[in-house]
Amino acid sequence: MDGVALAGIAAAVGTPFYAYSAGALRAGYGALAGAVAPQGVEVCFAVKANGNIHVLTEFARLGCGMDIVSGGEMTRALAAGVPAERIIFSGVGKTGAELRAALRAGLRQINVESPAELEAVAEAARDLGVRAPVALRVNPDVDALTHAKITTARKDSKFGIPIADIPALYTAAAARPELELAGLALHIGSQILDLEPFRRAWSAMADLIRALRAAGQRVERLDLGGGLGIGGEEQPAPCLADYARVIADTVGGMDLALTIEPGRWLCARAGVMVAGVTYTKPGDGAGFAIVDAAMNDLMRPALYDARHGVETVAAPRAPTDAGRCRLVGPICESSDDFGAYEGLGPLRAGDLLAFRDTGAYGAAMSSTYNSRDLIPEVLVDGDRFRVIRRRVGIDAALRLETPGPWQREEQD
Ligand SMILES: *Cc1c(COP(=O)(O)O)cnc(C)c1O
Numbered sequence: 001m002d003g004v005a006l007a008g009i010a011a012a013v014g015t016p017f018y019a020y021s022a023g024a025l026r027a028g029y030g031a032l033a034g035a036v037a038p039q040g041v042e043v044c045f046a047v048k049a050n051g052n053i054h055v056l057t058e059f060a061r062l063g064c065g066m067d068i069v070s071g072g073e074m075t076r077a078l079a080a081g082v083p084a085e086r087i088i089f090s091g092v093g094k095t096g097a098e099l100r101a102a103l104r105a106g107l108r109q110i111n112v113e114s115p116a117e118l119e120a121v122a123e124a125a126r127d128l129g130v131r132a133p134v135a136l137r138v139n140p141d142v143d144a145l146t147h148a149k150i151t152t153a154r155k156d157s158k159f160g161i162p163i164a165d166i167p168a169l170y171t172a173a174a175a176r177p178e179l180e181l182a183g184l185a186l187h188i189g190s191q192i193l194d195l196e197p198f199r200r201a202w203s204a205m206a207d208l209i210r211a212l213r214a215a216g217q218r219v220e221r222l223d224l225g226g227g228l229g230i231g232g233e234e235q236p237a238p239c240l241a242d243y244a245r246v247i248a249d250t251v252g253g254m255d256l257a258l259t260i261e262p263g264r265w266l267c268a269r270a271g272v273m274v275a276g277v278t279y280t281k282p283g284d285g286a287g288f289a290i291v292d293a294a295m296n297d298l299m300r301p302a303l304y305d306a307r308h309g310v311e312t313v314a315a316p317r318a319p320t321d322a323g324r325c326r327l328v329g330p331i332c333e334s335s336d337d338f339g340a341y342e343g344l345g346p347l348r349a350g351d352l353l354a355f356r357d358t359g360a361y362g363a364a365m366s367s368t369y370n371s372r373d374l375i376p377e378v379l380v381d382g383d384r385f386r387v388i389r390r391r392v393g394i395d396a397a398l399r400l401e402t403p404g405p406w407q408r409e410e411q412d
Pocket of ligand 1: 048049067091187189191225227228262264265
């Protein structure tokens with residue numbers, strides 16, 4: 001990775017681990033921000049894709065805003081040095097405490113997803129004696145044509161407010177003194193490779209905004225959401241110029257402050273997960289390579305049927321030796337399976353494998369299932385590397401678990 005040998009990191013840190021290229025993070029932001037700059041679009045990184053504060057810092061230094069979905073993410077974004085006025089608060093179930101914290105911090109905008117949440121925002125604003133800047137998140141009823149578990153804007157989805165309900169709610173909200181109604185937001189799904197769903201959804205937003213304005217409403221901001229996909233084995237990623245053109249064609253020239261909230265696109269390809277082969281084992285058909293990373297470390301294959309490219313870290317062996325094998329983890333679940341791969345060569349215990357494009361929704365989604373430790377995250381910058389999240393260790397984890405007093409042995 002850049003100027004550092006992954007095998008050297010493995011020797012120093014132990015496997016498995018995530019490694020991120022700071023250069024790739026910066027280059028990705030530069031390319032995307034540059035592509036949408038002519039439309040005046042601001043980029044807000046979706047923190048949920050990779051919340052490590054030292055990753056956030058790389059983006060924050062470049063002037064990137066952030067899209068957050070919890071109070072914890074707000075703390076991270078602020079700690080990374082992102083000014084509050086560059087932070088947008090999304091999510092379907094913000095609590096009263098989170099809303100008050102957001103208002104106290106002075107975030108730019110709260111994207112509201114239901115009439116009930118609008119009431120909660122108004123109440124929080126009254127409590128604090130401030131006006132709450134809000135946008136209404138629209139559910140435009142558009143199929144993002146992606147995996148069912150990451151499509152968010154069909155009629156039956158839990159996200160947003162049905163587009164037909166927006167005009168009445170917008171008008172009512174605009175009249176409330178506790179609220180400063182800034183505009184609209186949407187987010188139609190994730191890992192979107194076909195630009196047509198964006199075109200349909202954003203065209204619907206343009207129509208909606210024209211109708212609201214014709215009715216005398218002020219609409220100043222439009223948050224276009226994230227979801228831009230990265231290419232995979234089957235379908236390449238859309239090119240940035242085409243993505244930017246869809247923005248221009250649909251909502252360009254409308255005198256709107258536009259933002260996008262990319263998560264995956266900005267960090268997925270900057271990261272790899274490196275795992276070691278623990279055992280190989282014959283199987284029915286393809287054999288197995290049992291690796292030391294598992295579904296708790298990289299959940300996307302189990303959760304979304306995602307497939308990550310895998311390469312051996314050392315020089316590849318002769319391709320004539322190539323055989324099929326399934327890469328599986330040690331967890332006691334059949335879904336702890338990264339899939340069948342060809343061409344890795346005959347794997348042996350101790351071999352190192354790099355799982356590509358795992359800088360987004362990798363470490364961020366990991367858990368300690370099976371009492372496995374969270375794995376280290378490493379940042380590579382040129383020829384330097386640094387562990388930016390270390391292992392917790394089972395002893396520290398155990399100290400968080402306290403017995404009921406009645407469980408203690410009788411002392412007297
Ligand atoms: C998840 C999410 C994003 C980021 O999605 P990506 O597919 O990673 O770009 C942006 N906005 C909202 C509201 C989200 O929930």
